[in-house]
Amino acid sequence: MDRKPQRITAIAATITLVVSACAGATSSASPSTAGASASTAASAAASPSPAGPVTLTHWYYDFPPFANYQKARAAAFQTANPGVTIKYDSSIPPVGEGGYEDKITSSLATGTAPDIFSVISPQAPRIISLGQLAPIDANALTALGYASVDALKASRVDGAFDAWTDAQGNIYGIPDAISFYNLYCNNDQLKKGGVDPATVSIKTWDDFLAMGQKVIAGNPNFYKNASGKWTHNFIKLPMYQDDTWSMQTLTQFLAQTGGSVLAADGKSSTINQPAAVTAVDEMMKISRTLGDPNIGPTVPGEIHSAVASGDQTCGLAGEWFYGAFLKPTNSKLLGHYTAFALPRMTADKPGNVFWGWSFVVNAKSPNKDVAWKYIGNLTADPNGIVQDVGIWPPVKDIQTLQAVKDTPFGDVIAANREGGQHIFKSLKYTDIARLIRGQLEAMATQGTPVQSTLDQVAQQINDIVK
Amino acid sequence: MAVDTARARSKLLGLSLPRRGGPATNESTGLLFTLPIIFLFVAFNLLPTVYAFVVSLTTYNLFTPPTFVGFENYLDLLGNRNFWQAVGVTVGYTLLFGPASWILGFLIAMLLKDTIVGRDLFRSVFFVPTILSSVAMAVTWALLLRLNGPINGVLDISVPWLTNTQTALLGISLLGIWQSAGWFMVIFLAGLASIPESLTEAARIDGAGTLALLRHITLPLLRPVFAVVVVQTIVAGLRVFSPMFIMTGGGPANSTRSVAMLIYQEGLRDLRMGSAAAISVIGFVFILALTVIYFRVFRVREEIGY
Amino acid sequence: MARSKWLRRQSTNLVRLAVLLALAAVTLFPLAWIVTGSLKPLEQVFAIPVQWVPDPIQPQNYPDAIQATDFSRPLLNSVIVTSSQVAINLVLCSLAGFGFAKYRFRGREQLFLGVLAMTLLPLQVIMIPLFLIVKGLGWVNTYQGLILPTAASAFGVFFMRQYISTIPSDYVDAARVDGASELTIFRKVVIPQCIPALVTLGVMVGLSSWDEFLWPLIVVGGRELATAPLAMAQLRSLYQTPFHFILAVAVVMVIPPLLAFLFAQRQIIQSVSQTGIK
Incomplete structure (x- = not known):
């Protein structure tokens, strides 16, 4: 559901598989130079194999680039550790948005959960609260190849473990990535509308709005038909039909205005306070003046595909857009796009959203140590992950990774991490997100008034969290 | 159903007469033969209905043991806007897809009643949508109903069928109509065939026009068929799940979340088993009432010949 | 004139x-x-x-879509589930239909009415307790959990009972005089005369079984057990499948019901027109 759903041709998938298989094979022999401390895990992977045959089940959600990478790593791990079998399943039904989380939860309840699976950051508090995840204890640290919790934390950027840490300070997951938004635009379409992507300066969302209106006015036949109806969007925000995408988009704007969904104590909603209203107002302005949210793709993955195929001019997407959407599909956008510094509400205040998935271990797993060792191996080669998958692991100094240097606009993208915040934390995240998403959709597609809608939403959230 | 009731009944009646003579049989062997499937019904239909009521009196999230809360879940539902919205969606869907497909089905049945070129082919064409995989159809209809999709394209309109709270339920109902009109057509055709030719001939000789014939002969005689159709429609409305789940995910803003989908989300997504069970029990009581009425109205006991 | x-x-x-x-x-x-x-x-x-x-x-x-969506396993699973449920009903419904039609045991009427009442009971109102029961049995994410709980068709029992009622009892009695056991009578006398009804029953059960979505959605845990409707619905979420592939897979999914329709059109339409009685 989250990250980068997209279209992957069979050929591209095969290539990814081959490439990552090579990466997997080489990295355990010669750990990558970057992400120095993380690489110790890779060498641990090849060390003593556990006694007796061990079978680990591993569930992942349906994101082919990373799934293929993981499959290759799993194969390499099995070779390096005779007696270990990894049963990997990367497309867990059921379906529909949130389907993966639902199935994880119910499988935990029925005792059919796998040994290893992934949890997305905003869902972490709720899943941790079920008491079914194994905390990273001393044994886990050894298996992962770290001397202490501090060493583990020091191996990643500050705050990388926040979403997966409970009130007692226990850590439950190894994040595979901390993703964040970037603005990507199609150069050809900007030029057709009379805007030069190389020289245009976009500091704020209002600058972006002005640019969009100029491009639409300069190339009206592309965006609207003879009777004035929209046929293509200049931009459609990735916030429809999926709760977490919706919260990501909202959080990015909230981070820039200083607004929030919940008050600091988590006991009431602040979504109808001025800072939040300003953020939502801007989202609606962008959505309704630079396109028609009723047309075009709906689920976020389709929206990214639309940008990659040139059906939509600009799009908000994670840092993985190049690696997951453009490169493997050989998109016609390759070499024809610009990644901009993320526009701001006010030029001097940076703000962005952080989200990402973490590998976690089932507390009921009889082979937790092997599982952690395997996770350590999965995350041991940040450069390989950037190169083969496109997502950016939360390692320090990511700009020094060769794969980031090879990513077009890598420096612009890296700078966009500034001011990032995680999506709000609440045990009632699912209920709140679903509620807000529905109303964001209504405001965007039907133009229902922002302030009064948010007043109602705040009231309903208060009922949920009280 | 009224088809050949008379014939069937006489046949059944003949069979249910006590057997005279014949070799002695161990009649309880019959019970033995029915037991395997009865066992499945008890284990997977009857037991769950009872169990639903038990669970509905608790709060239970699968992880911590259930706690007894009496009728609290039911009381909570009274004030739960999600519940009432789902009831509204279910009723709305039933009213949107039901009457429209009855009328279409009836119209087609009237047109196909008498011999016409390609009668069987037409009947097959109208019936085929009812048997196609409903999931595959939901997925593809979501594409058909896009704003820039072929339905809007052919009609030269731009209705945001599935992305607008005002039209999403209507959009889903279009699929419902398409998939059930043929079903009702078949039922109406059977009903129409059961009306004796002599009756309509006599009325025609008396000078009755087509409309008068419809009003005074056909419709009244079809009354039991209409009742069947209404019951089937109500049950179909209460069952509706996959079109919403797939085409809109219940959105936008829950405007297409049916009762069945709410039960699923409450129970298997949010792990509020008690609350989900309470909604189920309400649905069950509703179905039970419907069944009792149905059995009464149709004298099912006589129908089956006991 | x-x-x-x-x-x-x-x-x-x-x-x-x-x-x-x-x-x-x-x-x-x-x-x-x-x-x-x-x-x-x-x-x-x-x-x-x-x-x-x-x-x-x-x-x-078509081949590209099946490959890109990894659809062969779900198709196979659907075939397994559908054919198992058809087989279960062919055996159990005709057995029960025989029992209800040709024997006069105590409580027969009540039992049969009870079965009839099941025809109106939708899975939707029992899915939660049914899930809990299946969980208790340890059947979540297993073939038996996928197949058995929704297998029994009440309509099938009714249908077979009505059909077997029309077989003259003389045949049954004659076989009995010859000393055949009750089960032999069922196998050698009743079943051969039921072939047309069994065809109809098989097709009707097969159609609804092929179409089942809600129960697999609840009980299936991994791709290994996913049925075709589940995999189909999945195409609309998660990573994006190209539209022409979605359409191709949809066509593949409707081919079996279409074939069944071509093969047994008359029987299907007849049994639908009888759903009034159920």
Whole structure:
């Protein structure tokens, strides 16, 4: 559901598989130079194999680039550790948005959960609260190849473990990535509308709005038909039909205005306070003046595909857009796009959203140590992950990774991490997100008034969290 | 159903007469033969209905043991806007897809009643949508109903069928109509065939026009068929799940979340088993009432010949 | 007089035909779009006006779509589930139908009415407790959990009972006089006469079983057990499958029910028209 759903041709998938298989094979022999401390895990992977045959089940959600990478790593791990079998399943039904989380939860309840699976950051508090995840204890640290919790934390950027840490300070997951938004635009379409992507300066969302209106006015036949109806969007925000995408988009704007969904104590909603209203107002302005949210793709993955195929001019997407959407599909956008510094509400205040998935271990797993060792191996080669998958692991100094240097606009993208915040934390995240998403959709597609809608939403959230 | 009731009944009646003579049989062997499937019904239909009521009196999230809360879940539902919205969606869907497909089905049945070129082919064409995989159809209809999709394209309109709270339920109902009109057509055709030719001939000789014939002969005689159709429609409305789940995910803003989908989300997504069970029990009581009425109205006991 | 009557009838027939043709066109429109779309290059799928003849025609979409969506395992699972449920009902429904039709045990009437009442009970109102029961049995994410709980067809029992009632009891009695056991009578006397009914029952159960979505959604945990409807629905979420592939997979999914319809059209329509009795 989250990250980068997209279209992957069979050929591209095969290539990814081959490439990552090579990466997997080489990295355990010669750990990558970057992400120095993380690489110790890779060498641990090849060390003593556990006694007796061990079978680990591993569930992942349906994101082919990373799934293929993981499959290759799993194969390499099995070779390096005779007696270990990894049963990997990367497309867990059921379906529909949130389907993966639902199935994880119910499988935990029925005792059919796998040994290893992934949890997305905003869902972490709720899943941790079920008491079914194994905390990273001393044994886990050894298996992962770290001397202490501090060493583990020091191996990643500050705050990388926040979403997966409970009130007692226990850590439950190894994040595979901390993703964040970037603005990507199609150069050809900007030029057709009379805007030069190389020289245009976009500091704020209002600058972006002005640019969009100029491009639409300069190339009206592309965006609207003879009777004035929209046929293509200049931009459609990735916030429809999926709760977490919706919260990501909202959080990015909230981070820039200083607004929030919940008050600091988590006991009431602040979504109808001025800072939040300003953020939502801007989202609606962008959505309704630079396109028609009723047309075009709906689920976020389709929206990214639309940008990659040139059906939509600009799009908000994670840092993985190049690696997951453009490169493997050989998109016609390759070499024809610009990644901009993320526009701001006010030029001097940076703000962005952080989200990402973490590998976690089932507390009921009889082979937790092997599982952690395997996770350590999965995350041991940040450069390989950037190169083969496109997502950016939360390692320090990511700009020094060769794969980031090879990513077009890598420096612009890296700078966009500034001011990032995680999506709000609440045990009632699912209920709140679903509620807000529905109303964001209504405001965007039907133009229902922002302030009064948010007043109602705040009231309903208060009922949920009280 | 009224088809050949008379014939069937006489046949059944003949069979249910006590057997005279014949070799002695161990009649309880019959019970033995029915037991395997009865066992499945008890284990997977009857037991769950009872169990639903038990669970509905608790709060239970699968992880911590259930706690007894009496009728609290039911009381909570009274004030739960999600519940009432789902009831509204279910009723709305039933009213949107039901009457429209009855009328279409009836119209087609009237047109196909008498011999016409390609009668069987037409009947097959109208019936085929009812048997196609409903999931595959939901997925593809979501594409058909896009704003820039072929339905809007052919009609030269731009209705945001599935992305607008005002039209999403209507959009889903279009699929419902398409998939059930043929079903009702078949039922109406059977009903129409059961009306004796002599009756309509006599009325025609008396000078009755087509409309008068419809009003005074056909419709009244079809009354039991209409009742069947209404019951089937109500049950179909209460069952509706996959079109919403797939085409809109219940959105936008829950405007297409049916009762069945709410039960699923409450129970298997949010792990509020008690609350989900309470909604189920309400649905069950509703179905039970419907069944009792149905059995009464149709004298099912006589129908089956006991 | 006769001639003008004939003329009038012909003209009303023409009107009837015209209306029928229009309605048939509306009915077939979505199917035509789906089928032609499944053979198009991606960029022609949403062309307006609709491009009814793909250019070029791409039958290669089908193998590509099955491969890209990894659809063969779900298809296989659906075949397993459907054929198991058909087999279960063929045996158990005819057995029970025989019991209800030809024996006069105590409580027969009540039991049969009880079975009839099940026809109106939708899975939707028992899915939660049923899930809890299946969880208790440890059957979540297993074939038996996927197949057994929704297998039994109450309509099937009713249907077989009605059919077997029409077989003269003399046959049964004659076999009994010859000393055949009750089970032998069922196998050698009743079943051979039930073949047409069994065909209808098999097709009806098969159709609904192939279509089942909610129960697999609840009980299936991993891709290994996913049925075709689950995998189909999944195409609309998560990572994006190209539209012409979605359409191709949809066509693949409707082929089995279509074949069943072609094969047993008369029986299907007949049993639908009898659903009034249920």
